[in-house]
Amino acid sequence: MDLQPQQVLRLRIPLEDFIAMGPGKATLLEAILETGSISAAGRRLGMSYRKAWQLVDQMNHCFTSPVVTAMTGGVGGGGARVTELGLEALRQYRALETRAWEAIQPGLGAFSRLLQQP
Amino acid sequence: MDLQPQQVLRLRIPLEDFIAMGPGKATLLEAILETGSISAAGRRLGMSYRKAWQLVDQMNHCFTSPVVTAMTGGVGGGGARVTELGLEALRQYRALETRAWEAIQPGLGAFSRLLQQP
Numbered sequence: 623m624d625l626q627p628q629q630v631l632r633l634r635i636p637l638e639d640f641i642a643m644g645p646g647k648a649t650l651l652e653a654i655l656e657t658g659s660i661s662a663a664g665r666r667l668g669m670s671y672r673k674a675w676q677l678v679d680q681m682n683h684c685f686t687s688p689v690v691t692a693m694t695g696g697v698g699g700g701g702a703r704v705t706e707l708g709l710e711a712l713r714q715y716r717a718l719e720t721r722a723w724e725a726i727q728p729g730l731g732a733f734s735r736l737l738q739q740p
Numbered sequence: 741m742d743l744q745p746q747q748v749l750r751l752r753i754p755l756e757d758f759i760a761m762g763p764g765k766a767t768l769l770e771a772i773l774e775t776g777s778i779s780a781a782g783r784r785l786g787m788s789y790r791k792a793w794q795l796v797d798q799m800n801h802c803f804t805s806p807v808v809t810a811m812t813g814g815v816g817g818g819g820a821r822v823t824e825l826g827l828e829a830l831r832q833y834r835a836l837e838t839r840a841w842e843a844i845q846p847g848l849g850a851f852s853r854l855l856q857q858p
Contacts, residue, residue: 637858638858729836
Protein backbone atom coordinates (compact mmCIF):
# COMPACT_ATOMS: atom_id res chain seq x y z
CA MET A 623 0.00 0.00 0.00
CA ASP A 624 1.24 3.45 -0.84
CA LEU A 625 -0.88 5.55 1.47
CA GLN A 626 -0.80 9.24 2.23
CA PRO A 627 -1.27 10.45 5.82
CA GLN A 628 -4.47 12.34 4.96
CA GLN A 629 -6.06 9.18 3.53
CA VAL A 630 -5.59 7.32 6.80
CA LEU A 631 -5.48 9.80 9.66
CA ARG A 632 -7.82 12.54 10.73
CA LEU A 633 -6.99 14.55 13.81
CA ARG A 634 -9.61 16.83 15.30
CA ILE A 635 -8.91 18.85 18.39
CA PRO A 636 -12.17 19.65 20.14
CA LEU A 637 -12.85 22.43 22.57
CA GLU A 638 -16.23 21.97 24.20
CA ASP A 639 -18.74 21.81 21.33
CA PHE A 640 -16.36 23.11 18.66
CA ILE A 641 -13.50 21.70 16.68
CA ALA A 642 -10.59 24.06 17.38
CA MET A 643 -8.47 22.48 14.67
CA GLY A 644 -8.96 19.71 12.14
CA PRO A 645 -8.12 18.84 8.55
CA GLY A 646 -10.50 21.40 7.03
CA LYS A 647 -9.51 24.27 9.30
CA ALA A 648 -5.80 23.58 8.87
CA THR A 649 -6.16 23.56 5.08
CA LEU A 650 -8.17 26.79 5.25
CA LEU A 651 -5.50 28.47 7.37
CA GLU A 652 -2.85 27.42 4.85
CA ALA A 653 -4.94 28.82 2.01
CA ILE A 654 -5.41 32.13 3.87
CA LEU A 655 -1.67 32.22 4.43
CA GLU A 656 -1.07 31.79 0.70
CA THR A 657 -3.81 34.03 -0.66
CA GLY A 658 -3.92 36.69 2.08
CA SER A 659 -7.71 36.60 1.94
CA ILE A 660 -10.53 34.58 3.51
CA SER A 661 -12.69 34.80 0.40
CA ALA A 662 -9.87 33.78 -1.96
CA ALA A 663 -8.97 30.92 0.38
CA GLY A 664 -12.59 29.79 0.49
CA ARG A 665 -12.85 29.92 -3.31
CA ARG A 666 -9.72 27.84 -3.67
CA LEU A 667 -11.24 25.19 -1.42
CA GLY A 668 -14.68 25.32 -3.04
CA MET A 669 -16.18 26.86 0.09
CA SER A 670 -18.54 29.82 0.35
CA TYR A 671 -17.21 33.00 1.94
CA ARG A 672 -19.79 32.53 4.66
CA LYS A 673 -18.55 29.03 5.45
CA ALA A 674 -14.88 30.07 5.38
CA TRP A 675 -15.65 33.00 7.65
CA GLN A 676 -17.55 30.73 10.09
CA LEU A 677 -14.60 28.37 10.34
CA VAL A 678 -12.24 31.30 10.98
CA ASP A 679 -14.62 32.71 13.57
CA GLN A 680 -14.80 29.36 15.37
CA MET A 681 -11.02 29.12 15.47
CA ASN A 682 -10.69 32.69 16.69
CA HIS A 683 -12.99 31.89 19.60
CA CYS A 684 -11.24 28.62 20.50
CA PHE A 685 -7.72 29.97 20.82
CA THR A 686 -6.35 32.31 23.47
CA SER A 687 -6.17 35.02 20.81
CA PRO A 688 -7.26 35.21 17.15
CA VAL A 689 -5.54 32.99 14.58
CA VAL A 690 -6.66 35.21 11.68
CA THR A 691 -7.13 38.95 11.67
CA ALA A 692 -9.06 40.80 8.99
CA MET A 693 -7.48 43.94 7.61
CA THR A 694 -10.09 46.43 6.51
CA GLY A 695 -9.76 49.19 3.97
CA GLY A 696 -6.73 50.01 1.83
CA VAL A 697 -6.23 49.14 -1.83
CA GLY A 698 -8.19 45.99 -2.65
CA GLY A 699 -10.42 46.39 0.40
CA GLY A 700 -8.56 44.59 3.09
CA GLY A 701 -7.51 40.98 3.27
CA ALA A 702 -6.67 38.64 6.09
CA ARG A 703 -3.54 37.75 7.96
CA VAL A 704 -2.67 34.58 9.84
CA THR A 705 -1.30 35.65 13.22
CA GLU A 706 1.77 34.31 14.98
CA LEU A 707 -0.53 32.18 17.13
CA GLY A 708 -2.25 30.90 13.99
CA LEU A 709 1.10 29.91 12.49
CA GLU A 710 2.09 28.17 15.69
CA ALA A 711 -1.21 26.29 15.90
CA LEU A 712 -0.84 25.18 12.28
CA ARG A 713 2.75 24.09 12.80
CA GLN A 714 1.86 22.11 15.92
CA TYR A 715 -1.17 20.51 14.28
CA ARG A 716 0.86 19.34 11.26
CA ALA A 717 3.54 18.05 13.63
CA LEU A 718 0.90 16.05 15.52
CA GLU A 719 -0.25 14.50 12.24
CA THR A 720 3.31 13.60 11.32
CA ARG A 721 3.99 12.12 14.74
CA ALA A 722 0.86 9.95 14.62
CA TRP A 723 1.61 8.91 11.05
CA GLU A 724 5.16 7.88 11.89
CA ALA A 725 3.97 5.97 14.97
CA ILE A 726 1.58 3.78 12.97
CA GLN A 727 3.94 2.93 10.11
CA PRO A 728 5.11 -0.47 11.40
CA GLY A 729 1.59 -1.49 12.39
CA LEU A 730 0.16 -0.29 9.09
CA GLY A 731 2.62 -2.48 7.23
CA ALA A 732 1.51 -5.50 9.26
CA PHE A 733 -2.16 -4.64 8.77
CA SER A 734 -1.75 -4.39 5.01
CA ARG A 735 -0.67 -8.02 4.93
CA LEU A 736 -4.18 -8.96 6.07
CA LEU A 737 -5.63 -7.20 3.01
CA GLN A 738 -6.15 -8.29 -0.56
CA GLN A 739 -3.33 -7.08 -2.74
CA PRO A 740 -4.70 -4.60 -5.27
CA MET B 741 -8.32 18.90 28.28
CA ASP B 742 -9.57 15.45 29.14
CA LEU B 743 -9.95 13.98 25.70
CA GLN B 744 -10.79 10.48 24.58
CA PRO B 745 -8.94 8.92 21.63
CA GLN B 746 -12.11 8.61 19.54
CA GLN B 747 -12.83 12.34 19.91
CA VAL B 748 -9.48 13.24 18.40
CA LEU B 749 -8.30 10.44 16.15
CA ARG B 750 -9.94 8.69 13.24
CA LEU B 751 -8.02 5.99 11.43
CA ARG B 752 -9.33 4.69 8.14
CA ILE B 753 -7.47 2.05 6.22
CA PRO B 754 -8.39 2.30 2.57
CA LEU B 755 -8.10 -0.39 -0.07
CA GLU B 756 -8.65 1.05 -3.51
CA ASP B 757 -12.10 2.71 -3.40
CA PHE B 758 -13.18 1.07 -0.15
CA ILE B 759 -12.42 1.58 3.51
CA ALA B 760 -11.18 -1.82 4.72
CA MET B 761 -11.32 -0.73 8.35
CA GLY B 762 -12.35 2.40 10.18
CA PRO B 763 -14.13 3.50 13.35
CA GLY B 764 -17.60 2.39 12.17
CA LYS B 765 -16.50 -1.00 10.85
CA ALA B 766 -14.42 -1.75 13.95
CA THR B 767 -17.36 -0.91 16.22
CA LEU B 768 -19.64 -3.07 14.08
CA LEU B 769 -17.24 -6.03 14.28
CA GLU B 770 -17.14 -5.67 18.06
CA ALA B 771 -20.93 -5.61 18.19
CA ILE B 772 -21.15 -8.74 16.02
CA LEU B 773 -18.65 -10.40 18.32
CA GLU B 774 -20.83 -9.58 21.32
CA THR B 775 -24.24 -10.28 19.82
CA GLY B 776 -23.38 -13.12 17.44
CA SER B 777 -25.60 -11.54 14.83
CA ILE B 778 -25.29 -8.91 12.10
CA SER B 779 -28.84 -7.68 12.57
CA ALA B 780 -28.55 -7.44 16.37
CA ALA B 781 -25.22 -5.63 15.99
CA GLY B 782 -26.78 -3.21 13.50
CA ARG B 783 -29.73 -2.56 15.82
CA ARG B 784 -27.40 -1.85 18.72
CA LEU B 785 -25.58 0.75 16.60
CA GLY B 786 -28.78 2.26 15.17
CA MET B 787 -27.96 0.91 11.73
CA SER B 788 -30.28 -0.87 9.31
CA TYR B 789 -29.61 -4.55 8.61
CA ARG B 790 -28.93 -3.60 5.01
CA LYS B 791 -26.29 -1.06 6.03
CA ALA B 792 -24.65 -3.43 8.52
CA TRP B 793 -24.58 -6.18 5.93
CA GLN B 794 -23.02 -3.83 3.35
CA LEU B 795 -20.23 -2.90 5.74
CA VAL B 796 -19.57 -6.57 6.49
CA ASP B 797 -19.61 -7.37 2.78
CA GLN B 798 -17.09 -4.59 2.06
CA MET B 799 -14.77 -5.87 4.77
CA ASN B 800 -15.11 -9.44 3.55
CA HIS B 801 -13.99 -8.33 0.09
CA CYS B 802 -11.08 -6.24 1.34
CA PHE B 803 -9.34 -8.89 3.42
CA THR B 804 -7.57 -12.00 2.22
CA SER B 805 -10.46 -14.05 3.62
CA PRO B 806 -13.80 -13.15 5.26
CA VAL B 807 -13.81 -11.37 8.61
CA VAL B 808 -17.41 -12.41 9.33
CA THR B 809 -19.15 -15.61 8.30
CA ALA B 810 -22.89 -16.05 8.37
CA MET B 811 -24.20 -19.24 9.85
CA THR B 812 -27.45 -20.30 8.24
CA GLY B 813 -30.14 -22.52 9.66
CA GLY B 814 -30.28 -24.11 13.08
CA VAL B 815 -32.26 -22.89 16.05
CA GLY B 816 -32.78 -19.14 15.82
CA GLY B 817 -32.05 -19.15 12.09
CA GLY B 818 -28.34 -18.64 11.96
CA GLY B 819 -26.23 -15.81 13.24
CA ALA B 820 -22.78 -14.51 12.40
CA ARG B 821 -19.30 -15.28 13.60
CA VAL B 822 -16.22 -13.07 13.54
CA THR B 823 -13.41 -15.18 12.08
CA GLU B 824 -9.86 -15.50 13.37
CA LEU B 825 -8.79 -13.03 10.68
CA GLY B 826 -11.54 -10.66 11.77
CA LEU B 827 -10.34 -10.81 15.37
CA GLU B 828 -6.78 -10.20 14.27
CA ALA B 829 -7.78 -7.22 12.08
CA LEU B 830 -9.76 -5.74 14.97
CA ARG B 831 -6.91 -6.25 17.41
CA GLN B 832 -4.38 -4.66 15.05
CA TYR B 833 -6.68 -1.75 14.25
CA ARG B 834 -7.26 -0.94 17.93
CA ALA B 835 -3.51 -1.25 18.54
CA LEU B 836 -2.86 1.26 15.73
CA GLU B 837 -5.27 3.69 17.36
CA THR B 838 -3.58 3.28 20.72
CA ARG B 839 -0.15 3.76 19.20
CA ALA B 840 -1.17 6.95 17.39
CA TRP B 841 -2.92 8.23 20.51
CA GLU B 842 0.11 7.64 22.70
CA ALA B 843 2.40 9.26 20.14
CA ILE B 844 0.46 12.53 20.12
CA GLN B 845 0.06 12.91 23.90
CA PRO B 846 2.99 15.29 24.49
CA GLY B 847 2.10 17.40 21.46
CA LEU B 848 -1.57 17.48 22.41
CA GLY B 849 -0.66 18.83 25.82
CA ALA B 850 1.36 21.62 24.20
CA PHE B 851 -1.42 22.36 21.72
CA SER B 852 -4.01 22.65 24.48
CA ARG B 853 -2.03 25.53 25.96
CA LEU B 854 -2.84 27.53 22.81
CA LEU B 855 -6.55 27.07 23.50
CA GLN B 856 -9.01 28.92 25.71
CA GLN B 857 -9.43 27.10 28.96
CA PRO B 858 -13.01 25.87 29.21
